[in-house]
Amino acid sequence: MLEQDAVRSFYRAYPNRVARIRQRLGRPLTLAEKILYAHLDDASSQPIARGSSFLLLRPDRVAMQDATAQMAILQFVSSGRTRVAVPTTVHCDHLIVGRAGAKEDLDVALRENREVYEFLANAAKKYGMGFWKPGSGIIHQVVLENYAFPGGLMIGTDSHTPNAGGMGMFASGVGGADAVDVMVGMPWELLCPKLVGVHLTGRLNGWTSGKDLILKMLEKLTCAGGTNKVIEYFGPGVASISLTGRGTVTNMGAELGATTSLFPCDERTLNYLRATRRADVADEAEGVLNDLQSDPEVAAWPEKFYDECLEIDLDRLEPMLVGPHSPDLAHPVSRMKDDVEREGYPDEIKVGLIGSCTNSSYEDIGRAAHLARQAVAKGLRCRVPLLITPGSDQVYSTLERDGQLEDLKKIGASILANACGPCIGQWKREGVPPEDEKYNKANVIVTSFNRNFRGRNDGFKSTLAFIGSPEMVVALALSGRLSFNPLTDTIPVAGGEPVKLDPPQAADLPPDGFVFDDRGFQAPARDGSQVRLDIAPSSDRLQLLDPFPAWDGRDLLGARVLLKARGKCTTDHISPAGKWLRFRGHLDRISDNLFLGATNAFTGETGLGTNLRTGAKGQTFASIARDYRANGIAWVAVGDVNYGEGSSREHAALEPRFLGGRAVIARSFARIHETNLKKQGVLALTFADPADYEKVREDDRVDIAGLTAFAPGMPLTLRLHHADGSVEECPLAHSYNAEQIGWFKAGSALNIMRAQADGPVGAKPASAKARPATRPEPALRPKAGKSAAKATRRKTRPTSGKRSASPATGGTSARTARRKTVKETGKKPVRRMKTDRKRK
Structure with missing residues (x-):
């Protein structure tokens, strides 16, 4: 399953790449630096500045799970590519509901999700992706068993992709837009992360495990403490943690907000590779082992090489x-x-x-x-x-x-x-x-x-x-008790002596080897050109996407505040999963869950707000947003600290955009969600003074000024028009670079990619049947002859029978970062892509 020739070639080139970076920087390197900078698109001249420069990287792999792959694939169609440019896999693990037991639950899932599973399987065949069928396993465990390798770079459309960091792979969660960029052959753009070194001493023992280590890290750093940082573990304590235990630690590094977490490659890593039928990978990795660990000077003087340093004694760790x-x-x-x-x-x-x-x-x-x-x-x-x-x-x-x-x-x-x-x-x-x-x-x-x-x-x-x-x-x-402490307490037994549990013990690898099972794997087809992707217009599970409108060239004036969220507002709060997972491929349907879990700062209610156009209270935010959109009213959302933490689901950015949202203004953002908002053309802005969050009132009219001169590093201005006639201004900060500002102006990142295939952004179509790449921001009002109520829900375009998927452009996935590379290095831009579809 793992592309052996590609991995072999990687290890042949890896030491030289690391040596060039070491020479360029003129100092020893941490493990994260070795892996990350060895994957630079242009290692000779790209700026490398932790916390400020944007890196253009070439990942080795892409992994997607079934709930996020639907939107990513719908967007990939628009690229015109006939095959993914890097090895990619799709894993069906999110849509199965636990009811009665493994077999029964899988049978029900296959019936209930047949349309989605067939779409994903056929897309995998058509575009050359590996496909793991429902029931074959959870994406990150399957990746660890089959695809992860030390020193590699992988992105995945799931926030817990860093699980592979336990293998010593730089693995990071992203939105579907970033995944599509890499799938079509473009670089992945990443803010150069800061580095946190965690020196481990002692040994795990008794009741403690890797889980307790990462929970201790969360206690120390909190859910926002790892944002735009890589957590790198080193020291003698590492040896006592199993390979899968390390995966647990790096997996939950996502809860720290970390870009990824890493462990060095060592004997445990090599043993796991050999136990999972990848002895050849282990041999290759062993040959470059020194470069799959930090340089010795880093371990000796960590404070010289990491932005932050922590020390944890595993002997003193408790459950x-x-x-x-x-x-x-x-x-x-x-x-x-x-x-x-x-x-x-x-x-x-x-x-x-x-x-x-x-x-x-x-x-x-x-x-x-x-x-x-x-x-x-x-x-x-x-x-x-x-x-x-x-x-x-x-x-x-x-x-x-x-x-x-x-x-x-x-x-x-x-x-x-x-x-x-x-x-x-x-x-x-x-x-x-x-x-x-x-x-x-x-x-x-x-x-x-x-x-x-x-x-x-x-x-x-x-x-x-x-x-x-x-x-x-x-x-x-x-x-049966939350207060039970197994280290000291006993469990009563009717008619017997109370029971004291001994510390758990288990082998990290099965003594008799794993039972290898790949029955759920569908290998990439050699030629998928004849495979069709059909979506019924009546489907409530899958829906083709229209382009989001381009920026109208003006400042935002008179917008309403749809939501001011108080406290934690994760992507689970913005776009809940559970029963809504079935609609992940249908943007209109799933948008009804918008902000259902968010706490309204003005009322304390969850998921409900006030429609300021009608005065109706206790309305779902989705229904209010639909009404605003139907009546041409732009709106913004206001968030608290670490807005958008948690899952990588880009629906939390797609839904606000689809329902007419223009900006999210927060005290601070989680990394993945901030990028997802930018990709979809939603302004992701922060209060320059976090205390200004308190100035926003429920009935304010909001302006965002300075957009006509929008530029990297230049603040914008939030103007709050209060109902009492007073006006307050608050400076707004942002992290946009020139390319990301281009996404905003085009309406989405994907619109730029579409323009590369269709012609200049906003160009007139070549025929009456062809649609422009983007269109100006329209007046958001009902179509003639329709009531506002009917117009609030977008209908799937009518057509007879089924139709093949045409470009899905709901806004996601384009890259103009290449333009920066051209300017700085003189390299020619990527050739404009041709589309294999019929123009509509």
Whole structure:
């Protein structure tokens, strides 16, 4: 599956690339610098300045999961390319709902999502992508087992793509727009990250695991502490962490906001490669091992080479739980009893959940099974439901052979399909009426997942979700109490002695080897030119995209404030998953979930606001936005700190754009979401003074001045026209470079890519049937003869039967960064792409 020749060529060239960068910078290099700068599009002259310059990079791979791949592929069609330019895979893991068990759930998913799965499978055939069928595993576990390699550079349309950093691969989550750029052969643009060095001493032991290390990191740095930074782990403590344990750490580096996290390549890395049928990759990596680690001087004097340095003694690390509602709210288990009493958390646990891309490896579930064997021997069973999702077919088959799944079933566990499942709200929770969406009884669940935002795991805002290691989840499920400390407490047994659990133990690799299972893999077709992509106009799952309109050349005047979000506003809050996942390929339908999880700063309500045109209160933000759009009213949203943290889903940027949003103004942004907004033509701006957030009132009219002179480093001005007649001005900062300003002016990044195929932006069509690449911002009003109410929902263009997918241009994915490279290096620009479609 892994392209062996390409990997071999990479390792042949890698040492020389690193040497050139070392010579250019004139100093020793960290591991992150070696990998990142070795992938520069032009290593000789591209500016390298941490925290300020934008790098143009050449990734080795792209990975996409089924919920985000739909929009990415719809956008890729518009490029006119007949095959992806770099190895790309699609993984079906997000759309499977946990209900009754692995087989039953997979059967239901195949029926319910047939249209989407066929679209993705056919697109993979047509464009030369690898395709992993539903049930074959969670994207990041499958990538770790088959595609990740030390020193490589990968981007993925999922925020937990950094999971491969445990392998020593620079792997970063992106929106679909960035993925499409790379798929068509353009560079990936990334703000040159700052570096955080984490020196590990001591050893993991007893109840501690890689999960506890990353939870400790979240306690130290918080969910915003890693933004635009790479976290690099080094030191003697690294050797005590298994390869998949390292993957857990780098996976949840996404919760720090980090661009990625990295571990050095060592014996554990090579052993895992050989155990997963990649001995040739291990041999190649071993030959360049010194360049798959930081230079010795870095380890000796880290403060000279990292922007920040941390020290963690693994001997002193203790098991942790984090929550509720944020993965940086940490509780050492030794203090959990006191925290439960002080905070008033319910002590009774309702459900335990193990799995997700973070903790579903052979070792993870093996440690949980070790506790299960102890429990069975001493007459214990889980006091609450325990649900387990293995990470892949390979993990599932190996655990089944070795008996761990049976051990877990004996204490009452249920095994679900190899998928994301409950982590993203894709399960039918027992004990709660499925129709009761307003269930508001405070209750506790414990998981080994990665995020615990309010409502994420089960859709209920009243659920308090706590995150820990898989073994901690089993211990808590056996006791039934959140305050239980397995290091000191015992579990009562009816008619017997109380049980004290021994620390969990498990092999990181199966003694008898993995059961290799690739039945779910569809290899890229050699020639996909005859494959058609058909989308029914009546579909509510897939919808072709129209271009977003270009900027009208004027400052924004008189816009309404649709939402002022108070507190945490993640992409889960902006565009919830759960039941909405089925509409990820249909922009109109999924836009109805806009801001459903956001807290209204003016009313304290969740997901509801006031329509200032009609005066109606308690309306969903989507319905208000549709009404504003139908009546030609532009709007902005206002965010708090770290706005858009969490998932990489670009729908959180596409939906505001589609419903008429013009800008998001926040105290600060999460990296991926800020880029996604820019790609879609939505202004991503920050208050120069974060305190100015408090000046925004619900009934303000908003101007954004300075757009006619929009330039890198030049502030804009927010003008607030209050209802009492007073006016306040606030300076706005931004991080736009010249290319990104071009995206805004064109209407989206994808519009620029389309223009490369169709002609100059805004050019007149060559025939009456041809559409221009972009069009000026129209008056947002209903079509003649239609009521405003009917016009608020965009209809799919009528046509008979099915039609082949034409260019999908809802705004995403173009690159003008090449122009900068041309200017600085004198290289010729990329040849304009031709499209293989018929012009409409």
